[in-house]
Amino acid sequence: MKRPWKDVSVPLRDGMIHWPGDPECHIKRVSSMDDGAVCNLTHISMSAHTGTHMDAPRHFIADGMTMEQMPLEPVIGRCRVFELLDCEDQITVDDLKKLKIAPRQRVLFKTRNSTRSWAMNEFDKDFVSIRADAAQYLVDQGVVTVGVDYLSIGGFNKDGVETHQIMLGAGIWVIEGLNLAEIKSGYYELICLPLKLEGADGAPCRVVLR
Numbered sequence: 001m002k003r004p005w006k007d008v009s010v011p012l013r014d015g016m017i018h019w020p021g022d023p024e025c026h027i028k029r030v031s032s033m034d035d036g037a038v039c040n041l042t043h044i045s046m047s048a049h050t051g052t053h054m055d056a057p058r059h060f061i062a063d064g065m066t067m068e069q070m071p072l073e074p075v076i077g078r079c080r081v082f083e084l085l086d087c088e089d090q091i092t093v094d095d096l097k098k099l100k101i102a103p104r105q106r107v108l109f110k111t112r113n114s115t116r117s118w119a120m121n122e123f124d125k126d127f128v129s130i131r132a133d134a135a136q137y138l139v140d141q142g143v144v145t146v147g148v149d150y151l152s153i154g155g156f157n158k159d160g161v162e163t164h165q166i167m168l169g170a171g172i173w174v175i176e177g178l179n180l181a182e183i184k185s186g187y188y189e190l191i192c193l194p195l196k197l198e199g200a201d202g203a204p205c206r207v208v209l210r
């Protein structure tokens with residue numbers, strides 16, 4: 001029997017942590033049965049890069065693909081989760097070389113972000129990210145999809161632009177904002193379905209593994 005699916009997306013909630021400077025996440029009940037309305041109705045407003053979400057190439061590449069153009073292969077199928085729990089700052093080429101990443105793989109990186117950053121009440125500026133040369137190494141390895149366990153593949157004060165430009169420029173599909181606390185290293189089936197936002201540079205998504 002197959003093991004149960006595990007949800008590795010974070011809950012979207014009103015006022016939740018977001019990238020500094022990006023629009024806040026507002027989720028408000030605008031019609032409520034408690035107040036006599038015939039139904040409950042919720043209004044949402046947020047950045048497309050809130051919580052667990054994907055980056056389309058258009059995020060950093062002026063004429064890059066947008067969310068509704070995303071092929072399904074990068075987000076459905078076998079993936080590999082790598083635990084890099086000793087990484088304190090940035091994932092480096094040396095860290096990645098040890099992993100023997102195969103071409104055409106979908107890879108998710110679990111770092112201390114999953115237990116540390118998501119537990120914080122404020123945005124964690126010191127989250128573990130991917131160094132620019134490590135991003136280039138992933139491109140050279142020919143990976144199709146890269147997932148990380150906080151809000152950006154690049155760091156807050158380092159390589160934020162470069163890492164995005166390198167990976168999105170090479171056509172890698174990026175999943176950000178995963179919570180992999182309950183997941184160990186190994187092979188999984190991945191299903192990640194972002195909203196089909198036309199013309200968008202990113203979209204929130206639900207991600208499950210088993």
Ligand SMILES: [Zn+2]
Pocket residue numbers: 049053054055151152176202
């Ligand atoms: Zn993003």
